Amino acid sequence: MAATIKSVADMAGVSIKTVSRVINKEGTVKPDTLKRVEDAIATLKYTPNKAARDLASKGASVLGYVYDNPNAYYIIDMQKGILDVCRKNNYELLIHPCDASSSNIAKELVSMVETAKLAGLILSPPLSEMPDVLSELDAKNINYVRILSGDAALSSNLPYVLVNDFKAAYDITQHLIQQGHTHIAFIAGEEIHKSTTERLNGYKAALKEANIELDESLIIKGTYSFETGVKSAEILLGMSPHPSAVFACNDEIAAGTLFGARMKGVDVPSDLAIAGFENSPFSRQTFPPLTTASQPTNEIAQHAAASLIQFLRARKTKLTADNLNYTFVPELVVRASTEKA
Template identity: 55%
Template sequence: MLKSKATIKDVAELAGVSIKTVSRVTNQEGSVRKETLQRVTQAIEQLNYQPNTAARNLAGRKSYALGYVYDNPNAYYVLDMQNGILEECRERGYELVIHPCSATNESIIDELATMVKKSQLAGLIISPPLSEMPDVLTGLDQLNIPYIRVISASHVDGDTSPCVYINDRDAAYEITEHLIQQGHEKIAFLRGDECHRSSHERKIGYLEALRNYGLMADESYQIDGSYSFEFGVAGAKQLLALQDPPTSIFSCNDEIAAGALFAVRLAGLDVPSQIAIAGFEDSPFSRQTWPKLTTAAQPTISIARKTTASFIKYLANQQSGKAKLDAVPHLQFKPQLVLRESTLLDGDNSNVE
């Protein structure tokens, strides 16, 4: 059975061509071989594909507007990204279009192409998980839509597109190392959403620290879930129900950590003397709990501003013909360890924020 609404990706797959080729056909550019044109036309008819006229002819006059595209469960992260991008755009005379969307939408490429054309955007700033989805990036590349992406990684070999790397792995290593240095050997890990690369990177850092200090990575201490307070509660309850529960919990973000703290205190345990809890990101959750949470500070507003400034410069170089491969922006940030009372025993407060 056919989908209720075919996408440009569906047409490309059925015809065995790229998304860009389908775009050339629907735009009647005349640069497509006859046999290819026939295959694409047949696919369009078979799928009853209706190209959106607003998504055609993406190339146009110079634009002074950017789009921020996101699908992220962390409201604090999204708000900080929006504010940082908006501040930089205002200083540089750019407009900003904010576009929430669903990363699982099968028509996501058509949706983004339409948005770029309707709003006459110069390019897109993309955050996780969209920025970490190969199909989305390939679709944008084939439609020649400029973008810069923010991803969780220290680097990506061979990456030729503008990118901002957040080194979550090393930051997670430092948090785990801190817990080990506090005397903990039974360290649990509550992981975030599967579709976010940050969940994997932070777990890798956690496992590397355990391995380097000669500690066993107990699988019963590693629970997969989502970036939510509710998962933190449920995950902590699951850990406390173990015959040999952990003495510390490293949560993949502060919201999970706040939920874990709630469950632990509900169970009548003291933090940190009976169980220590650490989070990640330094969101308001980390400062609104009692005790306050040890975490890794991710300066999202600063990251957003520098990302935007770098992208605008890159776009200007492209438009002037000065762009070079070695000039493609690749920025790197590493969240910094912030020590607070949730992991520090009495008398060890010399480095507390």
């Protein structure tokens, strides 16, 4: 993995800002600190992001997309959507993967914005849902747009894009109930993502409305990964009786669950119905293909980038920008993994 400015700072025992000063030859760094940073750069073979620095020096309009998400399909669709809007509006894009669990994540983002002279940030979960990070950005008057899970308007003057995971999860669970299932399991992703909580709450609401008693043993904690699906299938199919249906928090988990069921000789959907979420390629590449909720990630990304650019232009001209916020409700897509013969 290529070295980052953060890894240089960690090795040298200094802040990211100090590394930035050394890279930019600002001449305000003490000799011993300068040597430590230069040694770390040499050891790690770190190459500064020249493109971002050149853009900053030219005064170009640059946005930053910041993410920490293991779902490659999600990230690719996000990047494509943002880039499409940036190119149409003569903006450049700096893409910055990061570790949201880092204790210095807020300072890392502030340093990146200041070093590359970014006009604003596009934040996706979980960063967009972390109060400490948002507070630090607000304190530095950094502009950003958030993509996050929810079903209600937020008290903020900055633009946002909401994804109504609750309603989509409710629709998936209701579909399983309508198929005759009353013993339905739920496999969760990381709790740091609000989408996990929203999807779990939608599942619970559908059960409650159908007067189906909630069985906590059928709720499996996990991560948004194929491996979670495989392990969860082993747990759930070891129960007696095992559930007749599974709602997995995303398609990758659902695909892993399907694989685990096949390993146990369990037929899908006659012995176990499986539904996922997102409508990623995972849902279409399995056999049988997975019932899911179609989340238009590319479109969500386009709206987020367009809202931020519109907000920035309005602020520059001291005008009020309207209709900056959007809400998406992923739509139920029924496929063979839940259909009765």
